[in-house]
Amino acid sequence: MPSPHRIASRDLPPGAVRRAGPWAVGNRDGEVFAVSRRCRHQLADLSGGSIDADGCLVCPWHQSTYDVETGAMVRGPQGFLGLHRRIPGYDRAVRAYAQVLRLRVGRARHDGDDVVVD
Ligand code: FES
Known part of the structure; x- marks a missing residue:
């Protein structure tokens, strides 16, 4: 069984998202x-990334948002993505793809002065 990943609770105040090994760990x-x-x-x-008003995780690049309980993308990428025009159906296609390949969801918990992900 792999060892859990830890981050000090003081480094994860409400609203913050941080790295703990392969995980993006947040505090809602x-x-x-x-x-x-x-x-x-x-x-x-x-x-x-950041956490929006609905408690979803927002990607720092194109602001796709994720339900952190299921790993599902709930809003696709925003803006022009480096292109000079929108591509019809692109957002819908990305969301469909992301529904198949959801984010993995870890079990995050407080453990003393740390947050641990197993
Ligand atoms: S890389 Fe996350 S929305 Fe584009």
């Missing part, structure tokens, strides 16, 4: 979560 108003770090769109590191 005291409730901690962990999901795999690579965005299903273009593999951005989700530990550099």
Whole structure:
């Protein structure tokens, strides 16, 4: 069984997202979560993301959002993605792909002064 990954609780205040090994670990108003770090769109590191008003994890690159309880993408990439025009159906296609390949969801918990993901 792999050893758990740890992060000091003081480094994970409410609203923060941090890296713990292969996990993006976040604090939603005291409730901690962990999901795999690579965005299903273009593999951005989700530990550099943020938490929106609905408690979803927001990708730092193109603002796709994820339900951290299921790992499902709930909103696809935003903006022009480096292109000069929108591609019809692109957002829908990315979301469909991401529904098949959801983020992994880890079990995050408080353990003394740390948050642990197993
Ligand atoms: S890499 Fe995450 S939305 Fe593009």
